Amino acid sequence: xxxxxxxxxxxxxxxxxxxxxxxxxxxxxxxxxxxxxxxxxxxxxxxxxxxxxxxxxxxxxxxxxxxxxxxxxxxxxxxxxxxxxxxxxxxxxxxxxxxxxxxxxxxxxxxxxxxxxxxxxxxxxxxxxxxxxxxxxxxxxxxxxxxxxxxxxxxxxxxxxxxxxxxxxxxxxxxxxxxxxxxxxxxxxxxxxxxxxxxxxxxxxxxxxxxxxx
Ligand code: GAR
Numbered sequence: 104x105x106x107x108x109x110x111x112x113x114x115x116x117x118x119x120x121x122x123x124x125x126x127x128x129x130x131x132x133x134x135x136x137x138x139x140x141x142x143x144x145x146x147x148x149x150x151x152x153x154x155x156x157x158x159x160x161x162x163x164x165x166x167x168x169x170x171x172x173x174x175x176x177x178x179x180x181x182x183x184x185x186x187x188x189x190x191x192x193x194x195x196x197x198x199x200x201x202x203x204x205x206x207x208x209x210x211x212x213x214x215x216x217x218x219x220x221x222x223x224x225x226x227x228x229x230x231x232x233x234x235x236x237x238x239x240x241x242x243x244x245x246x247x248x249x250x251x252x253x254x255x256x257x258x259x260x261x262x263x264x265x266x267x268x269x270x271x272x273x274x275x276x277x278x279x280x281x282x283x284x285x286x287x288x289x290x291x292x293x294x295x296x297x298x299x300x301x302x303x304x305x306x307x308x309x310x311x312x313x314x315x316x317x
Contacts, residue, residue, distance in 0.1 A: 116147020125283030
């Protein structure tokens with residue numbers, strides 16, 4: 104059964120585009136049915152419409168509380184029979200109420216190798232710490248910020264002369280490949296939640312490594 108996915112964004116939506124493009128493949132086990140932004144000016148909304156996907160803005164500033172904003176969000180998702188949510192640069196913290204309602208059915212992509220560098224400014228903090236590898240993580244969303252069970256990670260080297268921008272660009276390229284892969288694993292049942300951990304079937308290769316410096 105093809106799952107109906109909603110992508111939640113706040114900005115330019117480059118991860119959203121990579122999910123939309125991946126879902127065009129005939130064998131992709133999910134359909135991108137809706138894009139929602141909490142910011143009416145998010146560039147990703149137009150990009151979604153250009154791809155013929157319904158794109159809605161639900162402006163959090165128009166609501167008096169976090170809860171009432173999330174109730175509107177939840178109602179829009181349910182009206183459209185959404186099965187699964189992908190957060191892609193969605194920059195509003197979600198309350199435990201919303202997260203519990205979508206428990207096990209909501210993924211996020213985060214620009215660091217979790218559990219390192221939760222929160223914001225991940226690339227700057229990686230550079231400050233002097234780590235030699237960095238990357239991105241797709242994980243299930245739980246009430247604690249950036250703390251849910253990990254579905255997939257990609258690693259990049261940090262190289263001399265890197266700035267926040269060069270490192271962010273290197274990580275972003277990996278994000279675009281990783282998120283569709285992780286969504287596919289889940290929708291095909293090859294990655295599933297069991298007892299708060301992700302269990303995999305036929306998804307492994309124990310070969311290869313990334314050493315930095317090489
Ligand atoms: C991405 O790098 C994503 O990992 C990050 O925001 C960027 C959104 O870019 N997400 C977070 O920091 C979530 N805490 P995009 O709008 O081009 O996909």
